[in-house]
Amino acid sequence: MTLVGELVLARNQVLQFSATQSDPALLSATQQLNLLTSELQESVMKTRMQPIGKLWSKFPRVVRDLAGICGKRVRVQMEGEDTELDKTIIEAIGDPLTHIIRNAIDHGIEEPAIRTRRGKPEEGKLSLKAFHEGGQVNIEISDDGAGINVEKVRAKVLKQGLISPEQLTRMSERELIQLIFLPGFSTAEQVTSVSGRGVGMDVVKTNIEKIGGSLDIHSELGKGSTIKIKIPLTLAIIPALVVTSDSCRYAIPQVSLLELVRLDSEIAFKSVENIHGAPVYRLRGKLLPLVYLSSVLNTGSAQLNQDVASIDIVVLQADKLQFGLVVESIKDTAEIVVKPLGHHLKSASVFAGSTIMGDGKVALILDVVGLAEHAGLASKVEAIAASNLAGIQNDSTEGEKLLLVGVGDNSIAIHLSTVARLEEFPASAIESAGGRPVVQYRHGILPLVDLADFTGGYSAFSQNESPFQVVVCSGPHGIMGLIVDRIIDVVQENIQIQLIGERHGFIGSSIIHNKMTDLLDVHAVISSIDPSFFDEMKEALIGGVR
Amino acid sequence: MTIAATKQFCTFFVGGHYFGVPVLDVQEAIRYQEMTSVPLSSSVVSGLINLRGQIVVAFDLRRRLELPPRSDGAKPMNVVVRHLDGVVSLLVDEIDDVVETDEVTFEPAPATLKGVAREVILGAYKLKNRLLLVLDIEKVLSIEAITSGDGDDNAS
Structure with missing residues (x-):
C-alpha cells in the first residue's frame, strides 16, 4: 500500500516534469504511466476495502x-x-x-x-x-x-x-x-x-x-x-487542495472543503467587515468568520494589504463550524500521500501531516479542526453571535431563502431554490424566436419573461439600451430567464404570506425588510408561457438546422 | 569488563566547536537540502526535508546549542541520525570525518560547563590537536527540551 502511495508521488513528479517538456513521445509515455498508476491505485484500494x-x-x-x-x-x-x-x-x-x-x-x-x-x-x-x-x-x-x-x-x-x-x-x-x-x-x-x-x-x-x-x-x-x-475512506492517498501562504505551500484535505470564494480588490475591502476586530464576510447573507492563514501560522503580516489584487477565501468545515480561510493564492488540486510528522512536531495541532509535492519538495497538510481551534475560532464565533443578537437579525437560521429583486417600484421575492443563476446580458443580445424574446445562453436558447408584465408595472427594459439583469430559473420544461430591473439581496426569513387579491403569477405578499414584497410563483410564470413553447423552440431549432 | 578500547565518531563543526556522535547512530551525511519550514514549531526545528521520499525533520544544532546563527549564505549540511523509530537530520556547519578514538583519552564534561552545553555534552576526547566533544543524541533531541522552545521566535 505504501508502495502504491510512493508510486503515485513519483507519477506526480514525472507528470510535473513532463509538462515542461515538449517531446510527444515522452508525453504519451507519461500519460500512459499516469493512467496505469491511477488504475493500479484504484484496484489496490478496492482489494483493501472490507465491510x-x-x-x-x-x-x-x-x-x-x-x-x-x-x-x-x-x-x-x-x-x-x-x-x-x-x-x-x-x-x-x-x-x-x-x-x-x-x-x-x-x-x-x-x-x-x-x-x-x-x-x-x-x-x-x-x-x-x-x-x-x-x-x-x-x-x-x-x-x-x-x-x-x-x-x-x-x-x-x-x-x-x-x-x-x-x-x-x-x-x-x-x-x-x-x-x-x-x-x-x-x-x-x-x-x-x-x-x-x-x-x-x-x-x-x-x-x-x-x-x-x-x-x-x-x-x-x-x-x-x-x-x-x-x-x-482511506488513509493513504487523499485528494487535497494546494494553497500558498507567504510563498509556502500547504495542502488542505478536500473532505473539509466546502467552496472557494474569490473577491476582487474593489469589492474585497468593502465586503470584508469587522466585528470587534474579527473579520467576517457575508456569504449569501450569512456571516462567515475569516481566518488569515498567514496570521494563524504566524508567518507574516496579520492584516490584509491594501495592494493585494484579490482575496481568495477557502470555505472550510471544521466539525459543526464553517469558516473562511484567507490564503495568498490557490494553486491546484492534487492527490497527496499523507506522511506522519515526526515525534518532535506532534504538538503542532495545526498540521495533520506532510507530503511530498510534484517537484519533490515537502508541503505540510493543514488540520482544519486544529486550525480552527488554534485560531480561537470557537470564542470568536460566540462573539459574532452575541453582536448579532445586539443588532442585526439573528433568527435567520431557519426560514426560507429568498432572492429579492426589483421591478419598477415593486420588490419581488423569488424562492432561491428555484433560482439557477443570475446573469447580465447586454441589450443587444436579445433576439426573437417563436415570437418571444430569447438570448443565447450556454450554447442553448434561454427564453425570457419580462416580470414587468406580471407586476403590471412599467419596465425600463423594453427601450433601454443598458445591460439588463436576468434571473435564470429552472422550471419543469427547462430553464427560463426572468427579466428584472435590479437584484436587491438574498434574505433568509420566516415569511408570513398574506393573500392580497388573487393575481396570476404570485403566491402572495409579505413584508420583508419593512417593504411590501410579492412572492413570485415561478412555476406559474413559466407555465404561463404556452407549455408547448419549448417544443416549438425545439422544432424551430431543428428547422433552423435544416 | 570488556569495553571496546576504541570508538568511532562521526565528527562535524558547529559554530567553531568540534563535535562528534557515535558513528553507529549515523545513517548518512548529505549536502544541503531544500527545506520546508514548519510554522508554529519550535525554533530549533529548521524544517522538513525530502530524503528519498521519506520526510525528515531537520534540527538546527546551532539553535539547539544556543550558538549564534550562521552567517547569511552559509548552507548547513545534514547529518542524518537514527532516533526513536525514525530518522532525523542535524544541521551542522561542516562535516569532518570519521574519527577513531581511544577510550583512555575520554574525560567527562567538567563541572564548569553551564546551561545547555552541560545537558547535551557527555564529555570530551582529548585528540592530539583539539578536543572532540561528544553529543548525547537522546538529550539533543529530547522532545521536552525542543518543544519547550515553542514560540521562541517563529519567524521563518
Whole structure:
C-alpha cells in the first residue's frame, strides 16, 4: 500500500516534469504511466476495502456479556454493515468503537427497573449505523439511555480540577459535553472492571483523530446519547487542495472543503467587515468568520494589504463550524500521500501531516479542526453571535431563502431554490424566436419573461439600451430567464404570506425588510408561457438546422 | 569488563566547536537540502526535508546549542541520525570525518560547563590537536527540551 502511495508521488513528479517538456513521445509515455498508476491505485484500494460488518460481528457478543455483568438488558441494532472501509482503518477503529459501546452500556443504558420507572421499555437499545457521505464514512453509535448529565460533568470536572471554575462558567452545554474527552475524566462513581478508570474517551478521541477522523457527541438527558464518528475512506492517498501562504505551500484535505470564494480588490475591502476586530464576510447573507492563514501560522503580516489584487477565501468545515480561510493564492488540486510528522512536531495541532509535492519538495497538510481551534475560532464565533443578537437579525437560521429583486417600484421575492443563476446580458443580445424574446445562453436558447408584465408595472427594459439583469430559473420544461430591473439581496426569513387579491403569477405578499414584497410563483410564470413553447423552440431549432 | 578500547565518531563543526556522535547512530551525511519550514514549531526545528521520499525533520544544532546563527549564505549540511523509530537530520556547519578514538583519552564534561552545553555534552576526547566533544543524541533531541522552545521566535 505504501508502495502504491510512493508510486503515485513519483507519477506526480514525472507528470510535473513532463509538462515542461515538449517531446510527444515522452508525453504519451507519461500519460500512459499516469493512467496505469491511477488504475493500479484504484484496484489496490478496492482489494483493501472490507465491510465494517466484519468488525461489528463481534459486538453483539461483547454487548451481551457486558449487559450480563451490569445486570442490564440491551438489544443491538445494526444498519449499513456492508459499508466498506480500508483495512487499516477497520483495524484502527476496532478498539475505540468497543470502548464507546462499553461506555454506552455501562454509563448510558439504565437498569431495567429504572427504565420502567422512566417509562422506557425494559430492554435498552443500542444502534450502530454506518454510511458513506461525501468521501467519508460516518459511524453513529446511539443508545436510548440516560444521556450525559451536564451538571454531573461540571461537578466532576471541578472536583478533578481539570478546568478552572471561571472557564467552566463560560462554557455552553455543548462545550460541557465535550469535556468528557478530557484526559483523566470519568463520571463513574466507582471504578469497576468495566469502566471508570479515567482512561476513556480521550483515548478514543485521539485514536480516531490519529486516522484523520473526527468525533462528535450529542446527548439529551434522559433520552440517550449519540456519538458520531467521521472517518476518511482511506488513509493513504487523499485528494487535497494546494494553497500558498507567504510563498509556502500547504495542502488542505478536500473532505473539509466546502467552496472557494474569490473577491476582487474593489469589492474585497468593502465586503470584508469587522466585528470587534474579527473579520467576517457575508456569504449569501450569512456571516462567515475569516481566518488569515498567514496570521494563524504566524508567518507574516496579520492584516490584509491594501495592494493585494484579490482575496481568495477557502470555505472550510471544521466539525459543526464553517469558516473562511484567507490564503495568498490557490494553486491546484492534487492527490497527496499523507506522511506522519515526526515525534518532535506532534504538538503542532495545526498540521495533520506532510507530503511530498510534484517537484519533490515537502508541503505540510493543514488540520482544519486544529486550525480552527488554534485560531480561537470557537470564542470568536460566540462573539459574532452575541453582536448579532445586539443588532442585526439573528433568527435567520431557519426560514426560507429568498432572492429579492426589483421591478419598477415593486420588490419581488423569488424562492432561491428555484433560482439557477443570475446573469447580465447586454441589450443587444436579445433576439426573437417563436415570437418571444430569447438570448443565447450556454450554447442553448434561454427564453425570457419580462416580470414587468406580471407586476403590471412599467419596465425600463423594453427601450433601454443598458445591460439588463436576468434571473435564470429552472422550471419543469427547462430553464427560463426572468427579466428584472435590479437584484436587491438574498434574505433568509420566516415569511408570513398574506393573500392580497388573487393575481396570476404570485403566491402572495409579505413584508420583508419593512417593504411590501410579492412572492413570485415561478412555476406559474413559466407555465404561463404556452407549455408547448419549448417544443416549438425545439422544432424551430431543428428547422433552423435544416 | 570488556569495553571496546576504541570508538568511532562521526565528527562535524558547529559554530567553531568540534563535535562528534557515535558513528553507529549515523545513517548518512548529505549536502544541503531544500527545506520546508514548519510554522508554529519550535525554533530549533529548521524544517522538513525530502530524503528519498521519506520526510525528515531537520534540527538546527546551532539553535539547539544556543550558538549564534550562521552567517547569511552559509548552507548547513545534514547529518542524518537514527532516533526513536525514525530518522532525523542535524544541521551542522561542516562535516569532518570519521574519527577513531581511544577510550583512555575520554574525560567527562567538567563541572564548569553551564546551561545547555552541560545537558547535551557527555564529555570530551582529548585528540592530539583539539578536543572532540561528544553529543548525547537522546538529550539533543529530547522532545521536552525542543518543544519547550515553542514560540521562541517563529519567524521563518
